[in-house]
Amino acid sequence: xxxxxxxxxxxxxxxxxxxxxxxxxxxxxxxxxxxxxxxxxxxxxxxxxxxxxxxxxxxxxxxxxxxxxxxxxxxxxxxxxxxxxxxxxxxxxxxxxxxxxxxxxxxxxxxxxxxxxxxxxxxxxxxxxxxxxxxxxxxxxxxxxxxxxxxxxxxxxxxxxxxxxxxxxxxxxxxxxxxxxxxxxxxxxxxxxxxxxxxxxxxxxxxxxxxxxxxxxxxxxxxxxxxxxxxxxxxxxxxxxxxxxxxxxxxxxxxxxxxxxxxxxxxxxxxxxxxxxxxxxxxxxxxxxxxxxxxxxxxxxxxxxxxxxxxxxxxxxxxxxxxxxxxxxxxxxxxxxxxxxxxxxxxxxxxxxxxxxxxxxxxxxxxxxxxxxxxxxxxxxxxxxxxxxxxxxxxxxxxxxxxxxxxxxxxxxxxxxxxxxxxxxxxxxxxxxxxxxxxxxxxxxxxxxxxxxxxxxxxxxxxxxxxxxxxxxxxxxxxxxxxxxxxxxxxxxxxxxxxxxxxxxxxxxxxxxxxxxxxxxxxxxxxxxxxxxxxxxxxxxxxxxxxxxxxxxxxxxxxxxxxxxxxxxxxxxxxxxxxxxxxxxxxxxxxxxxxxxxxxxxxxxxxxxxxxxxxxxxxxxxxxxxxxxxxxxxxxxxxxxxxxxxxxxxxxxxxxxxxxxxxxxxxxxxxxxxxxxxxxxxxxxxxxxxx
Amino acid sequence: xxxxxxxxxxxxxxxxxxxxxxxxxxxxxxxxxxxxxxxxxxxxxxxxxxxxxxxxxxxxxxxxxxxxxxxxxxxxxxxxxxxxxxxxxxxxxxxxxxxxxxxxxxxxxxxxxxxxxxxxxxxxxxxxxxxxxxxxxxxxxxxxxxxxxxxxxxxxxxxxxxxxxxxxxxxxxxxxxxxxxxxxxxxxxxxxxxxxxxxxxxxxxxxxxxxxxxxxxxxxxxxxxxxxxxxxxxxxxxxxxxxxxxxxxxxxxxxxxxxxxxxxxxxxxxxxxxxxxxx
Numbered sequence: 024x025x026x027x028x029x030x031x032x033x034x035x036x037x038x039x040x041x042x043x044x045x046x047x048x049x050x051x052x053x054x055x056x057x058x059x060x061x062x063x064x065x066x067x068x069x070x071x072x073x074x075x076x077x078x079x080x081x082x083x084x085x086x087x088x089x090x091x092x093x094x095x096x097x098x099x100x101x102x103x104x105x106x107x108x109x110x111x112x113x114x115x116x117x118x119x120x121x122x123x124x125x126x127x128x129x130x131x132x133x134x135x136x137x138x139x140x141x142x143x144x145x146x147x148x149x150x151x152x153x154x155x156x157x158x159x160x161x162x163x164x165x166x167x168x169x170x171x172x173x174x175x176x177x178x179x180x181x182x183x184x185x186x187x188x189x190x191x192x193x194x195x196x197x198x199x200x201x202x203x204x205x206x207x208x209x210x211x212x213x214x215x216x217x218x219x220x221x222x223x224x225x226x227x228x229x230x231x232x233x234x235x236x237x238x239x240x241x242x243x244x245x246x247x248x249x250x251x252x253x254x255x256x257x258x259x260x261x262x263x264x265x266x267x268x269x270x271x272x273x274x275x276x277x278x279x280x281x282x283x284x285x286x287x288x289x290x291x292x293x294x295x296x297x298x299x300x301x302x303x304x305x306x307x308x309x310x311x312x313x314x315x316x317x318x319x320x321x322x323x324x325x326x327x328x329x330x331x332x333x334x335x336x337x338x339x340x341x342x343x344x345x346x347x348x349x350x351x352x353x354x355x356x357x358x359x360x361x362x363x364x365x366x367x368x369x370x371x372x373x374x375x376x377x378x379x380x381x382x383x384x385x386x387x388x389x390x391x392x393x394x395x396x397x398x399x400x401x402x403x404x405x406x407x408x409x410x411x412x413x414x415x416x417x418x419x420x421x422x423x424x425x426x427x428x429x430x431x432x433x434x435x436x437x438x439x440x441x442x443x444x445x446x447x448x449x450x451x452x453x454x455x456x457x458x459x460x461x462x463x464x465x466x467x468x469x470x471x472x473x474x475x476x477x478x479x480x481x482x483x484x485x486x487x488x489x490x491x492x493x494x495x496x497x498x499x500x501x502x503x504x505x506x507x508x509x510x511x512x513x514x515x516x517x518x519x520x521x522x523x524x525x526x527x528x529x530x531x532x533x534x535x536x537x538x539x540x541x542x543x544x545x546x547x548x549x550x551x552x553x554x555x556x557x558x559x560x561x562x563x564x565x566x567x568x569x570x571x572x573x574x575x576x577x578x579x580x581x582x583x584x585x586x587x588x589x590x591x592x593x594x595x596x597x598x599x600x601x602x603x604x605x606x607x608x609x610x611x612x613x614x615x616x617x618x619x620x621x622x623x624x625x626x627x628x629x630x631x632x633x634x635x636x637x638x639x640x641x642x643x644x645x646x647x648x649x650x651x652x653x654x655x656x657x658x659x660x661x662x663x664x665x666x667x668x669x670x671x672x673x674x675x676x677x678x679x680x681x682x683x684x685x686x687x688x689x690x691x692x693x694x695x696x697x698x699x700x701x702x703x704x705x706x707x708x709x710x711x712x713x714x
Numbered sequence: 715x716x717x718x719x720x721x722x723x724x725x726x727x728x729x730x731x732x733x734x735x736x737x738x739x740x741x742x743x744x745x746x747x748x749x750x751x752x753x754x755x756x757x758x759x760x761x762x763x764x765x766x767x768x769x770x771x772x773x774x775x776x777x778x779x780x781x782x783x784x785x786x787x788x789x790x791x792x793x794x795x796x797x798x799x800x801x802x803x804x805x806x807x808x809x810x811x812x813x814x815x816x817x818x819x820x821x822x823x824x825x826x827x828x829x830x831x832x833x834x835x836x837x838x839x840x841x842x843x844x845x846x847x848x849x850x851x852x853x854x855x856x857x858x859x860x861x862x863x864x865x866x867x868x869x870x871x872x873x874x875x876x877x878x879x880x881x882x883x884x885x886x887x888x889x890x891x892x893x894x895x896x897x898x899x900x901x902x903x904x905x906x907x908x909x910x911x912x913x914x915x916x917x918x919x920x921x922x923x924x925x926x927x928x929x930x931x932x933x934x935x936x937x938x939x940x941x942x943x944x945x946x947x948x949x950x951x952x953x954x955x956x957x958x959x960x961x962x963x964x965x966x967x968x969x970x971x972x973x974x975x976x977x978x979x980x981x982x983x984x985x986x987x988x989x990x991x992x993x
Contacts, residue, residue, distance in 0.1 A: 061940065551758050578773070582758065609771040616764075640771070647763070674721040702720040709720075 038065045048074060055082070055098070056091035063094050070094070071101035071704070072697045076109035083113070084121040096124055100131050101701075103708045105693045107134050114140045114156070122147070123155045130159030133712065138165035145171045153178075154185045161189025169195045176201050183211045191218025199224035203231070206247075207240045216246035220335070225258035232287055236300065244303050245336055252339020255346055259375060288347025301352070307340040308355035338368060345376040350383050354390055360398035361423060373402040381407045388412055393421035400427035405434040417443050422451065426458040433462030441470040448478070448487055456486060460494035471500045479506035481513055492521030499528040511537045516546045523549070527556035535560065539568055542579070551582050558586045566592040573598055581610055588617025596626050603629075612644050619648025627652055631660075639669060646672040650679035658687055665691050670700035677703060681710025715754065716761030718747070726766045733779065734859060735915025735942035736786065742937075749785045753778075780861070787860045788937070791828045793872070793880040794835045796932060798982035799961045803836065804843045806980060807928055807959055808850070814927075815850035821924070823953065824907075825914060825931040827856035830867025831876055832930060833907045834899055838888050841903060855923065857912035864909050870899040914949075915942055925955045933963035947972070954988040961985045 038054055051074060054066035070079060079102075082095035099106045110132070113125035126144055129137040141163070144156035157175060160168040168189070175186035183205070190198040191214075199222055205215040219227055231251040234240050240247060295301050341359075344352045357373070357380065359365040373380055380387070380403055387399035388408070400408065400416055408431055416428035417440060425447060432440045444466075447459040463475050477483075478491050488510075495507060507529065510522035523541050526534045538560070541553035557565045569590070572583045584602075587595040599614045599621075606614060615633060618626040630652075633645035646664050653661055657679075664676035677695045680688040695707035727738045727746075738746045750765065757778075759765050769775050769782070794800065803822075811820050824833040833856035840852055858864050873896055877885055889897035912921050914934070929950050935943050950960055951974035960975060961983075962968070968975050968986050975986035 555758055581772070585758075607773075609767065609773065612767050612771060640767070644767075671721055671725070674719070678719060678721070700724075702724040706720045 034059070034062050035065060038062065038069065048078065052078075052082075055094035056088055058090070063090070067094050067097045067101060068699045068701070070098035072699050074098065076102060076106040079106070080109060080113050080121070080125075083124050084116070084118050086120060092124075096128060099128050101697070101704060103132050103696045103704070104134055104711050105696050107132055107137060111137055111140045114144050119149045119152060122149070123151045126152060126155035126159045130155075130162035133162055135163065135165070138163055138167060141165070142168050142171060145175070150179065150181060154181055157182065157185035157189050161185075161192035164193050166193055166195055169193060169197050173198055173201045176205065180210050183209075184214055187211055187214045187218045191221040194222050196222060196224040196226060198222060199227040203227055206234060207237075207243055212243060213246050216243065216250045219250040220246065220253045223253035223257040225254055225261060228254040228258060236287065236290060238298070238300075241298065241303075244300065248303075248307070248339045248343065249335050252335070252342045255339075255342050259342075259346075284346045285348055287343075288349045291343075291347060292349050292351060295351075301349070304340045304344060304349070304352055305355060307336050308344070308352055308359075310337075338372070341369070341372055345372065345379050348379050350379075353380060353383055354387060354392065354395040357387060357398035357402050358392060358394040360401040361394040361427075366401055369398070370402055377404060377407070384408060384412075388416065393419070393424050397421070397423045397427045400424065400431055405431035410435060410437045410439065413437065414440050414443070417447070422455055425451070426454050429455070429458035429462040433465035436466055438466045438470040441466055441474050445474040445478075448474075448490060449484075453486070453490075456490040457493065460490040461498065463491075464494045464498045464500050468500070468502050471502055475500065476503055476506060479503060479510065481510070481518070485515065485518060488518055489521045492518070492525045496521070496524040496528060499525070501529075504529045504534075508533060508537060511541065516549060519544065519546070520549050520552060523553055523556060527560060532564075535562060535564060539564070542568070542572070547578060550579050554579070554582050554586050558589050561590065566590055566595070570595060570598055573602055581613060584610055584613045584617050588613075588620035591621060593621060593623055596621050596623060596629075600625070600629050608638070608640070612640060615641065615644040615648055619644075619651050622652050642669065643671045643675075646675045650675035653679045653683060655683055658691075661688070662691055665695055670698070670703050673698060673700070674703045674706050677707040677710050681706070684710075715751070716763075718762040722762040722766065726762050726769075729766060729769060730782075730786065731915075731939050731942065733915065734783070734786065734913065735939070735946065736937045737939045737942075738786075746786060753781065753785065783860045784862050787828075787858075787863070788933075789828045789860065789863055791831045792876045792878050793831045793838075793884075795831065795879060796964060796983070797835070797879065798980070799930070799932070799985070800836050800839050802980040802983055802985065803928060803959075803961075804839050808840075808843060808845055811927060812845075812848075812850060815845065815852060819851035819853040820928070821926045822852065822854045822928040823921070823926045823930070824854060824856040825912075825921070825929060825950075826934040827858050827863075827867060827909070828860070829863045829872075829876075830856060830870065830907070830909065831872070832856070832932070833867075833909075834870070834903060836930070837903045837906050838884065840906070852906065854907045855910065855926075856907055857910050857914075857921065859911070859913050861911055864911060867909050870904050871896055872899070873897070914946055921949060921953060925958075926953050927955060927958045928961070929954055929958070930961045932961060933966070935962060935966045944972070947974070951975070951988060956988055956990060958988045959985045960988065 034054065034057065037050065051066050051069045054062050055070055057063050057066065076099060079095045079099050082091050083099070085092055099110060107129070110125050110128050113121055114129065116122050116125070122144065126141060129141060138160065141156045141159050142165070144152055145160075145168070147153060147156075153175070157172060160172065172186040172190050172193075175182045178186075187202060187205070190202060199219060202215040202218050202222070206212045209215075219231070228251060231247060231254055235244065235247040235251055291299075291301050291304070341356050343349070344356050356369070360369040360373070380399070384399065384403055384407060387403070388396055390396055390399070396416070396419065400413075405413065410432075413428050413431045413435070414437070417425055417432065419425050419428065429444060429447065432444065441463065444459040444463050447455045448463065451459060460475075463471065475491055478487055480488075492507070492510070495503060507522055507525045510518060511526050513519050513522060519541070523538060526537055535557070538553050538557050542550055542557075544550050544553065566587070569583050569587050573580065573587075584599065587599065596618060599617055603611055603614050615630060618629055627649065630645040630648045633641050634649075636642055636645075646667075649657075649660060650664065661676045661679050664672045665680075667673055673695060677692065680692055689711070692707045692711050696704055696711065698704045698707065723743060727743070731737055747762075750762070754761070754765055757765070757768060759768060769778055772778070808815070808820070814820065822836065824836065827833050833854045837854060845852070856867065858867070871892060872889070877897075885897065888903055889899055892898045914921065914931075915938070931946075931950065935946065938946065947968065954960060959978070964983070968977070974988060974990065976989050978985045978987045
């Protein structure tokens with residue numbers, strides 16, 4: 024007769040402290056196969072913590088209980104580097120499933136030493152094992168596996184797919200040619216191209232362009248374009264000596280005389296038909312959606328996965344348009360620069376091919392679409408546009424165009440336009456006010472005096488005054504310093520705030536005194552801002568004043584304590600320690616954080632003593648400080664933190680050990696890798712990976 | 715800004731889970747980070763750990779929690795979202811309760827109502843059903859964590875996005891354009907809805923008044939940790955009278971979640987019926 028299952032809560036409670044259970048291992052093993060995911064999750068944590076990999080691996084080989092097998096795999100993955108040796112041995116096990124799962128676990132653990140056993144697994148006869156080994160080698164990005172993986176490209180489609188994906192993840196240019204051989208006529212043409220996107224090999228460019236130009240490959244245009252764009256980008260970076268923004272010479276590439284990008288551009292320009300490549304590029308540049316690329320088994324948070332997104336197609340199209348000089352598509356490209364977020368990628372790209380855009384500047388600036396006019400003003404060198412064109416753009420009917428023109432006027436310092444800028448400052452939109460004020464700060468002193476000085480008065484419209492002050496906080500004008508300092512005493516809070524920000528940029532004692540006075544401003548938010556600005560300036564007087572302010576028990580003291588830590592003044596240690604005993608908890612926490620910033624023998628000793636306090640958060644902050652200050656000789660202290668009952672302290676230890684990286688810390692980290700608290704385990708795992 | 719460690723994230727998200735029942739992992743953690751950045755700047759804090767300390771220990775922590783609710787709640791909603799459930803209430807729950815509705819109002823709770831589109835959609839459908847003409851009474855309570863959204867709900871003024879699933883005829887009939895592009899829900903639809911603030915994750919705070927015949931809680935539980943999920947379902951079980959209905963979002967399920975509810979299938983949606991005596 025089978026007994027009734029123990030209720031969930033009771034099973035969880037039993038697992039709560041399995042170390043007290045007489046048959047601990049048996050309990051954990053049994054719970055790994057529990058039908059409740061909650062129980063299994065707790066059991067997996069305990070299994071990772073207390074069971075040896077040798078006890079878990081036989082469960083992986085047990086095909087009879089999928090729940091138990093999956094739980095054992097999860098526990099092994101969680102043990103990470105601790106389980107690696109045992110799992111590496113399992114890769115050569117005769118049992119096919121065990122070998123396959125072992126490969127998968129090694130891929131997820133990601134240790135470099137697993138490369139050799141995985142490589143040998145590629146020589147096995149079972150397809151499942153080979154596929155898992157190939158995928159794991161991709162996860163490891165193990166370069167030595169490239170020849171063997173290239174060999175798999177000639178095998179059956181499942182292995183081709185795994186190998187292509189792994190080769191893309193590894194990113195070795197050696198793989199480019201064999202991958203290109205799979206395009207366009209095999210089942211895995213698209214995955215092969217996605218791998219080529221990640222490899223970004225300049226050597227693949229000629230063939231990729233040839234394939235892209237061939238109308239028979241229209242269905243592959245998206246991945247072909249991305250792969251060509253990535254290769255072109257890599258070549259430009261190489262030509263520029265590793266990624267600088269040196270303008271590239273258009274047309275024939277020095278490294279690949281076999282093709283001529285200008286000729287490619289001309290060929291694209293020649294056919295604007297409905298199904299043409301030109302039309303395809305136009306749709307991409309116009310924001311047309313493209314189905315997302317298939318997911319990879321090597322998804323990661325780096326820019327490789329980003330490069331497979333729709334936006335990488337847009338960027339690839341942009342590169343091709345610029346490199347090939349496809350003039351008719353330039354309006355669609357530069358209009359992206361009208362929008363601030365896109366400008367971040369369009370501007371540097373266009374700067375690499377300035378002559379392409381400059382040659383058609385007139386038509387871009389006269390384009391009926393205001394977004395094109397604004398985008399052109401953002402991307403064209405202002406000197407190339409010229410003062411006359413920029414002044415004309417200041418009269419454009421669309422505010423976004425006028426804003427872009429303001430920026431150009433500022434760059435070339437055209438004082439003839441100062442009056443118009445002042446008019447925009449007085450009556451334009453918020454964006455125009457900001458742009459005009461910024462431009463005026465860049466004009467010669469006479470213009471600043473004539474147009475900005477009169478507006479730095481308390482009677483000025485507040486929106487205008489704030490725009491000017493914001494511009495001066497970013498770009499000070501010494502001739503206006505006096506007026507700025509005068510405004511620090513303004514009646515309204517926003518003006519005082521704007522003025523202290525601008526005043527903080529002014530060197531000398533007068534500005535400093537005014538900022539110190541602002542510490543007593545009636546607006547608490549402004550006090551804190553003044554404090555931040557003072558700390559940013561530094562200086563003897565600031566430290567002395569702040570130390571004196573420790574005696575004042577108002578809400579600002581919390582910020583003063585923090586500021587003293589940021590100032591890095593060693594003489595603050597003793598007063599902060601003195602204050603600690605009488606301060607409320609939120610200030611005590613900040614005192615410890617400040618002491619950790621200040622460092623030194625006394626601060627470290629104080630933090631050490633705080634580990635004995637009963638208040639958990641005090642112990643945590645003290646441990647955080649000690650971990651941040653730890654040096655290679657502090658292994659004993661970090662070992663003590665690593666054994667603490669509080670997971671936060673163990674996490675701090677793992678963090679510090681990862682930073683210090685001495686070999687002696689490995690056993691401690693291998694223990695922390697199996698911590699019951701996943702955050703600690705992950706930190707320790709990252710620390711081990713840093714070696 | 716200091717880069718957040720694993721421990722920083724865990725401390726903060728555990729605190730939010732405890733306080734609001736909401737979980738933040740994966741992409742939601744990134745979104746949370748982006749939403750908190752302006753708060754950290756405003757408070758002059760250097761990183762998530764400092765923010766965690768602020769929320770736990772600073773004298774201004776309650777104000778900050780209030781501010782936080784405005785940032786971490788997902789306020790996306792619109793009129794007649796998942797309308798099949800609203801229709802199921804009108805077509806099935808109302809007739810089933812016709813007798814009861816003549817004796818006392820049918821009591822409906824819209825939990826996590828955001829800016830009111832859900833309870834008001836229901837109100838529109840209930841008014842349109844004509845049950846009042848046959849002596850049927852009903853009332854709707856609606857709660858949310860975010861006080862700013864509740865203020866917007868009480869105001870009853872909506873713009874374009876809220877109407878993306880509302881036909882032009884309904885919009886014209888039920889709303890009055892108060893300024894270009896802004897529409898006020900007419901009073902007859904607003905008056906039956908009573909809004910109140912509630913933290914559904916807080917173990918001891920009240921939820922509404924008395925027991926309910928219908929509870930709608932859609933697209934909230936997907937953000938809850940398993941413990942919070944179970945706790946809230948248990949509270950709904952307490953609040954619903956036997957035979958009452960619980961409507962969840964289409965991706966939320968009570969499968970394998972205990973003995974208090976049984977599924978009820980309608981043509982285009984499903985609900986859960988409270989079984990057994992109230993706990």
